[in-house]
Amino acid sequence: MAKTFHLEIIATDRVFYQGECEHLVITAIDGLLGILAGHEPLVTCLPTGELKYMVDGKWKYAAISEGFIQVMPDSSIILADSCELPEEIDIKRAEEARQRAEEKLRQKQSIREYYQTQAALNRAMNRLKISQKHFK
Amino acid sequence: MPNMREIRERISSIQQILKITNAMYLMSSSKLKKARKSLEATEPYFYKLQSTIESVLEHTPHTRQLFFDRRTDIPEEKRKKGYIVITADKGLCGSYNHNIMKYTEQELAKAPSPENCYLFVMGQVGRMHFQNSIRKGNAAALDAEFLYTTQNPTLYRAMEIAELVLKKFSEHKLDEVYLIYTNMINSNVQENKTVQLLPFSRRHFGKAADGTMKKLPKASFVPSPEKVMEYLIPQYAKGIIYGAMVEAFCCEQQSRMTAMDAATNSAKDMIKDLSLLYNRARQAAITQEITEVCGGAASLQE
Structure with missing residues (x-):
């Protein structure tokens, strides 16, 4: 041990x-x-x-x-x-958050908004990645 | 003897109000349950954050970090002080709003120059109050674009507020930032509290409630102390603001529940008194009628 x-x-x-x-x-x-x-x-x-x-x-x-x-x-x-935990991640919610963030990134935003959206996108992608990797 | 109809109308209007206060009591008690739960869930983080940051800071080499800058070159009367005040969105919660606003005014009175005080008020009631007091010539400035609700605190909202004040601080629009909120000691005792958020100083970290203070020998910072602090301070500010929001929301629901409970009880008392009065009036009316009938009959006989 x-x-x-x-x-x-x-x-x-x-x-x-x-x-x-x-x-x-x-x-x-x-x-x-x-x-x-x-x-x-x-x-x-x-x-x-x-x-x-x-x-x-x-x-x-x-x-x-x-x-x-x-x-x-x-x-x-x-x-x-x-x-x-991977099994706790709500894939649907994360997917929605990802789409929302991507949609927002296409629009004109202030720098601050841009960073916030990017961080949101990051979080959503991370959740999706981890749940796909470890929880099938 | 008051009119019977009057009393009846009064009783029915009190009954209507009783229904409302009772409904509000039930609603706030269910909201309180939720708020309590989130408070209990957040508390470990809140305390751990304070104790951890404290022990981290003890080992931080002196850095020329922006948020540590006390700006001692600015004289006391020229320092721009920002106050984040957390009030409720609605009234009817006993003395909760009154207490926090009065406390804020006392804090403002302590500042050497009121024209350099900037208020960031969360919650509708507090904002209205300070808007009125500014119109009456109270010199503290109110940020009109700072529109945040205190209902159901979220981390996202805390982050936005933290970003806003940190930005203002780094642009030298503010030299000191305080956070004023209501702290819950137990379900009956609430206390107003001021926390200094910026500039970051080592001494304002009081002992955390759980008293866990682990001594860290010399720690290394990866990649560098400055980089870590740059990241840690917004994180800390966000955590503290979130914790305060959760705490204040819980207090608000608690005081609303108590206030509504008291209102329901006194409405019940009033109804009791009034129905006694009503019965008495009715009895008097009946007695009088009987006397009249008897009197009438007696006079006929004669």
């Missing part, structure tokens, strides 16, 4: 996961980052992306949108806007 560390994933609307974890892989702003027990203290940001963590030798996947992580040798905390 591999050494474990305490992992907390907290989304704005619920506590997503709280418990021991052997291995955590996150998408940070500059690429993938693997975290094992005893990792050096670290703070970084997480854009919308994928997250996987290993519990009892099994990988678990989740779709995460915007947050940050604080890593300490014996524990890690992820705080994010939202976090969902």
